[in-house]
Amino acid sequence: MAATARDLSKVESVIQLKGVNKWYGQFHVLSDINLDVKEGEKIVICGPSGSGKSTLIRCINRLEEHQRGDIVVHGVTLSNDVKNIEAIRREVGMVFQSFNLFPHLTILDNLTLAPIWVKKMPKKEAEEIAMSLLTRVRIPEQALKYPGQLSGGQQQRVAIARALCMRPKIMLFDEPTSALDPEMVKEVLDVMIELAREGMTMICVTHEMGFARAVADRVIFMDRGEIVEQNEPEAFFANPRNERTKLFLGQILHNH
Amino acid sequence: MTDAMPVGDRKPLAPPVDETGALGWVRKNLFSSWGNGITTVVLIAAVLWVASWFLEWALFTANFTAATGAECRGGGACWALIREKFRYIFFGSFPYEQHWRPLFAVITMLAMLVLSADRRMWNWRLLVIWGVGSFITFLLMFGQIHIPLSLILFVALVCGGIGLTLRSALAAPSERMAYYALVGIGAVGLVLRMVGALPAWSIAIAPLSYVETSLWGGLPVTLILATYGLAFAFPYGILLALGRRSNLPLIKGLCVGFIELIRGVPLISLLIMASVMLPLFLPSGTTIDKFLRAQVAVILFAGAYIAEVIRGGLQSLPKGQFEAADAMGLNYPQKTLLIILPQALRVVIPPLINTFIGFFKDTSLVLIIGIFDFLNTANQALVDPNWAGFPGEVYLFAAFVYFIFCFSMSRYSKYLEFELNKGTRR
Numbered sequence: 001m002a003a004t005a006r007d008l009s010k011v012e013s014v015i016q017l018k019g020v021n022k023w024y025g026q027f028h029v030l031s032d033i034n035l036d037v038k039e040g041e042k043i044v045i046c047g048p049s050g051s052g053k054s055t056l057i058r059c060i061n062r063l064e065e066h067q068r069g070d071i072v073v074h075g076v077t078l079s080n081d082v083k084n085i086e087a088i089r090r091e092v093g094m095v096f097q098s099f100n101l102f103p104h105l106t107i108l109d110n111l112t113l114a115p116i117w118v119k120k121m122p123k124k125e126a127e128e129i130a131m132s133l134l135t136r137v138r139i140p141e142q143a144l145k146y147p148g149q150l151s152g153g154q155q156q157r158v159a160i161a162r163a164l165c166m167r168p169k170i171m172l173f174d175e176p177t178s179a180l181d182p183e184m185v186k187e188v189l190d191v192m193i194e195l196a197r198e199g200m201t202m203i204c205v206t207h208e209m210g211f212a213r214a215v216a217d218r219v220i221f222m223d224r225g226e227i228v229e230q231n232e233p234e235a236f237f238a239n240p241r242n243e244r245t246k247l248f249l250g251q252i253l254h255n256h
Numbered sequence: 257m258t259d260a261m262p263v264g265d266r267k268p269l270a271p272p273v274d275e276t277g278a279l280g281w282v283r284k285n286l287f288s289s290w291g292n293g294i295t296t297v298v299l300i301a302a303v304l305w306v307a308s309w310f311l312e313w314a315l316f317t318a319n320f321t322a323a324t325g326a327e328c329r330g331g332g333a334c335w336a337l338i339r340e341k342f343r344y345i346f347f348g349s350f351p352y353e354q355h356w357r358p359l360f361a362v363i364t365m366l367a368m369l370v371l372s373a374d375r376r377m378w379n380w381r382l383l384v385i386w387g388v389g390s391f392i393t394f395l396l397m398f399g400q401i402h403i404p405l406s407l408i409l410f411v412a413l414v415c416g417g418i419g420l421t422l423r424s425a426l427a428a429p430s431e432r433m434a435y436y437a438l439v440g441i442g443a444v445g446l447v448l449r450m451v452g453a454l455p456a457w458s459i460a461i462a463p464l465s466y467v468e469t470s471l472w473g474g475l476p477v478t479l480i481l482a483t484y485g486l487a488f489a490f491p492y493g494i495l496l497a498l499g500r501r502s503n504l505p506l507i508k509g510l511c512v513g514f515i516e517l518i519r520g521v522p523l524i525s526l527l528i529m530a531s532v533m534l535p536l537f538l539p540s541g542t543t544i545d546k547f548l549r550a551q552v553a554v555i556l557f558a559g560a561y562i563a564e565v566i567r568g569g570l571q572s573l574p575k576g577q578f579e580a581a582d583a584m585g586l587n588y589p590q591k592t593l594l595i596i597l598p599q600a601l602r603v604v605i606p607p608l609i610n611t612f613i614g615f616f617k618d619t620s621l622v623l624i625i626g627i628f629d630f631l632n633t634a635n636q637a638l639v640d641p642n643w644a645g646f647p648g649e650v651y652l653f654a655a656f657v658y659f660i661f662c663f664s665m666s667r668y669s670k671y672l673e674f675e676l677n678k679g680t681r682r
Contacts, residue, residue, distance in 0.1 A: 100580035
């Protein structure tokens with residue numbers, strides 16, 4: 001069960017997806033997605049590759065455009081209005097599978113870039129925040145190095161700190177540990193668990209079931225562009241109802 | 257990581273003796289087999305033979321002092337010709353007693369280029385260097401400069417505009433007020449000037465005698481065409497490359513059309529069009545200086561090529577870089593200036609400098625439309641009947657000067673690659 005045990009029905013929704021549909025050409029990648037995320041809720045999305053889970057969270061900050069339905073983030077409905085999109089992106093941090101740090105900037109500059117240019121924060125203040133976040137992800141001593149000089153696990157922790165620098169209300173994680181060597185997965189998950197315990201609203205696409213058990217309020221299983229099943233982690237793992245969920249869980253739990 | 261694993265007390269072995277040191281190197285690389293040894297000996301002999309023949313001609317039997325071409329005949333190289341003609345080759349028909357002016361103009365431009373090559377200058381200082389350097393260069397070349405009021409107003413408008421777009425995030429309120437003031441003064445002034453409310457004032461700076469562009473020649477002409485050609489073509493090429501990748505079909509279409517059109521025609525035809533055909537289309541009475549027309553033709557041509565080089569760099573960036581910048585909420589100019597271009601330009605330094613070197617040499621094609629660049633003045637030096645018959649010496653000398661410039665650019669490219677990748681190397 002989640003660390004922050006509370007009655008979620010009384011908390012405000014921060015993300016609402018209503019009847020969201022998306023096609024890549026003829027391919028129906030998201031079909032009729034309805035999802036309500038409460039403030040402080042942690043959601044883990046899993047499913048076979050090509051099931052649309054990455055596309056789903058990338059629609060929330062408009063890296064992908066949905067074609068039908070409504071996405072409301074913090075009361076703002078996503079539209080083609082650039083101001084609207086930028087407003088939502090300021091509130092939503094994202095961590096990618098391939099880190100996507102900027103290789104030509106130092107770690108510190110990677111962190112302070114968005115606060116300085118997007119939030120117009122004074123450089124000194126941005127650097128203080130950046131250093132405190134680097135301390136939180138346990139790599140303050142790497143601040144003046146370049147991303148290429150760090151290990152994968154360190155780079156991903158920097159990427160998390162970079163997203164947190166904007167003081168986001170919501171964090172999206174797109175398979176944050178899939179590109180890592182096995183011995184580095186834990187250091188990244190530890191940072192994410194810590195973040196979850198501090199009450200951040202998180203949507204996380206991952207196959208790390210241990211992480212799901214530890215922090216998730218809800219686990220969502222997607223297949224062929226649909227949400228097939230969702231439940232609290234205990235019930236989800238112990239007692240999957242849908243055949244496709246059972247098959248999928250059988251495959252990934254067998255491997256672990 | 258590796259030192260955590262115990263490997264015992266084994267000491268690292270020294271490398272085998274015959275592979276180190278000068279002797280080892282020679283043995284390994286030059287005489288590793290009979291075939292290799294023979295090739296080495298033959299090649300060294302050939303190089304020595306050519307070099308000794310060249311030195312004999314160019315130095316030992318060369319004539320440095322002859323007063324006419326006739327005295328030169330029979331011996332080696334006739335460097336006396338260069339001695340006699342070097343001022344014409346370097347400065348063309350510029351009034352002889354005023355040759356110090358193009359000389360200092362060349363020195364100013366070289367200083368400007370050397371200063372801009374330093375990475376520490378890549379900020380507002382670059383604008384100051386180019387502003388001051390260009391002013392001195394053209395003041396020396398023309399002798400007199402008239403700055404019309406409308407130009408001053410236009411510069412105020414552009415400076416204010418650039419300040420507002422680039423520094424809006426960081427500027428203090430007072431700084432921002434200054435930009436608004438510049439834009440306001442510039443815009444209002446230009447409108448007033450256009451409706452005729454402001455007179456056609458101009459500031460005249462005229463310390464020297466006026467020398468028109470048709471008298472310019474030699475090295476300053478080549479340097480001006482190449483320096484300003486590339487200085488304008490570079491930002492213009494960046495805009496074309498960005499436009500070509502735009503999502504807006506109209507902008508994309510225009511950029512693709514322009515690039516393909518320019519790339520599809522030879523520079524010579526563009527120069528001839530600029531010099532012969534363009535005046536036919538202009539209303540009678542208006543003339544645009546021939547030199548300026550050639551300069552614009554070079555800029556347009558170089559821009560299209562530079563755009564394609566830069567597009568290569570833009571395409572080499574992983575999609576994740578664009579997405580990460582988007583996800584942070586950076587807008588298009590911020591994303592382009594802070595994330596995309598710094599990386600894309602780094603990747604394309606070698607092909608970019610390659611293009612620059614090519615264009616430095618291509619400026620010599622302006623001789624087709626009767627502009628006396630360095631190669632053309634060298635050519636003209638051969639016409640003197642007193643000194644007929646020594647084209648080799650003159651072209652060798654011209655080639656030597658071109659080589660110095662091109663080789664410097666090539667070395668600079670290497671230095672720049674090293675400098676910019678310092679941090680990102682593992």
